Amino acid sequence: MAVTEIRITGFGGQGVILCGYIIGKAASIFNDQHSTLTQSFGPEARGSACSAQVIISGERVLYPYVTAPDILIAMSKDGYLTHKDKIAEDCIIVYDKDLVKLEKHGPKVKTYGVPATRIAEELGRKIVLNIVMLGFFGAVSEILPREALRKAVETSVPSGTEGLNLKAFDKGFEYGLSLKKETVATA
């Protein structure tokens, strides 16, 4: 089975690591695959640019680090600029439209933007931006079943916040679905 490398990047406090954790958990625990999550540690994970990497595979992941991600989830400008050139030729870039201004990429790269910050603010809690991104990523990348991701969200967020987070997830997911439909229609 194919190996999918994913990098999530943003700034500390945005929930970058949690986002990676949920993706990895969805694959490993709720979709019977193997996944390995690694993350940047130290002061950079507590304020400035940080990143999490997930490798999803049908078999045991042997080399634990991402080399050229098939999917780049960018939640901040700095994160995007740091990682935008170290990607697979046919990488899918998923980004927050409100925070990241895209630069030029190769012809095979697909890009999907979502106003995640705005959606999160509409939900009343800017903190769920990462979960909006996650839902959006789920819809546009189609690498994991929606239910697996939802279960991973539900079992990973702080107790008492499940409802809000699932709502954020669904908002992001729906936005992704409609964007995909549009893309197909205009193609």
Added chain:
Amino acid sequence: MSAKQVKDTAQEIKEHPMEGLLRMDRMPHIWCSTCGLGTTVTALATAINQLGLDTNKMAVVSGIGCTGRVAGYLKLDSFHTTHGRALPFALGLHISRPDMKVIVFSGDGDLISIGGNHFIHTARRNVDITVICVNNFIYAMTGGQVAPTTPVTAKSSTTPYGCYEHPFNLPRLAASSGATYVARWTALHIRRMTNSFKEAIAKPGFSFVEVIAPCSTLYARLNRLGTGLDLMKFYHDNSVIKHGIEPKDADIDFQSKIVVGKFIDIEKPTYIECLNDANKHVFGDKYKPYGGSDGSY
């Protein structure tokens, strides 16, 4: 008096009065004659006997040095650990068996120099341990080097022209670190020292007794102060009992009067009480008070 009674009395006399608390199979000990350690250990044994505690439930932990050998001579569960580390070892032992009385018996170099960090932190946590620190003003076992307690101008093998560093005032250090009981005596204040040991052992929390016993061999010789006994008598005769004095006023200068007495005796929750209170507050009835390895505490 019957013949049998006479015989029993004769046998009793043959026994050392402290035999129950000393490892007679390890005698003679390594200490020099006229060293204050002898009277200090005797005072502790007397205190334990007078308190009538179950000696099965007592442990002694020592570090390294002349005083560090005490653990080897007391007939209790006894641990002779590494240099400076008696306190953290004792902390682990105490937390695993809070029902036992743990006594740390060690020297000034061990407890206050290499073990200084452990000393202040164990006091800060108010761990229920009794610390007896025999202050001999010098590193004795290694041959008379300067210690953090050596008085200014006193000679040691590594301050051959006289010590010029400010020494620690141990009661002040203990008190300001959080000890709930602090006392100081000289090795010749046998009755008062014994009483302090009894109070310190009975006191919940970090209790500290300093015993002034200048090294009878090295400190005495290097500073031309006569015999060990001369030195002990000097301090006994030049000590002023001042209970309740501010520990900051208990500095020790070279061959001058010193202050002794009970300086601190306060109530404060112990480490394990704090642990249980905090967890009870957070977890409520879900929390079962921590009871140590056999759960009997």
Added chain:
Amino acid sequence: MKADPRNVLTGANYLDGNHASAEGAIAAGCKFFAGYPITPSTEIAERFARRIPLLGGVFIQMEDELASMNAILGASWGGLKSMTCTSGPGFSLMMENFGLGIMLETPTVLVNVQRGGPSTGLPTLPGQADMMQARWGSHGDYEVIALAPDSPQESFELTIHAFNLSEKYRMPVLVMTDECVGHMTEKVIIPPAEEIELVERKYTDKKPGEAWPYESTNGDIAPMLPVGKGYKFHVTGLTHDYRGYPVINAEAQKLKVKHLVDKINKNVDDIIWIEEKDTDDAEIVMLSYGISSRVMQPAIARARKEGIKVGQIKMVTVWPFAEKRIAELAGKVKSLIMVEMNYGQVFLEMDRIARGRCKTYLAGHAGGTVHKPEDIYQIIKEAAK
């Protein structure tokens, strides 16, 4: 004896190696953890601190690593299973009293999440360069047991195994993991408690007055004496006799040190755990441990696809070293290759044992990240020439 179900988080968990290690300790019945924060090991302490209050144990953050190591020895003598974790400079500080644990024959567990060194080095990045320090880091002569997990799953399992070995052989046992495994999150299957076998401490069955703390002096494991039960025993870090009393002479030293060494050497067949693959007809055998044993897999697969007969040994126990097996293989194969994240530590042991009977290669690395499989592949090609 089986694990207590209250301590076991049975099920499929998504955990990093450090959290998994803490769960392993809890499942093994560890009730006392004394530690000092240091990257990249701290999550073990944090998880233990979070989990232990309702499980009847204590976490205490000590003033330093010297204190941590001593506190876990004291707690072990007090009857609790105990542990600590550390990294980098903290491991150096623990070495002093790791030696006390060896000398007092005290069961406890030390997890070292290795990072790049020397000195402060690379706090947030991996290394495997404490392997010789694990072997010889405290002063004096002794043998150790060191285990190396390659994943969060193994971090869980080997931490339990470390507790079992520590009780069985009455000594501190090392888990030598690294930042990569410690901070890597994967699925960890935690079995039901009844499937977790635990070794319980053996205490003497003799009465107080008749028992001594070190009754075996020939490598056999003496039962321990419990505190608080009237044995009034003495133990010391000085060289001592069967009674635990100091004896400062050459005869006593020989008896004690020989015993400490024999405890392991007489039991290597029980302790050593290596996993072999494709070694039967191998011309080249790759040796490795921990994360490096995993990272070398793509290189091995590529070489085998090209017809190079490459076998491999993953050393779950690095110390004691699998000397007998490596010696056997050295007489049969063309080359032995050690893959490790240092510039030749465990390699030296392999090279010594090969004694010129086959070529030996080191696939070394300074640390900071894991090997590139390509670099390992190039060394296989070289070894196959």
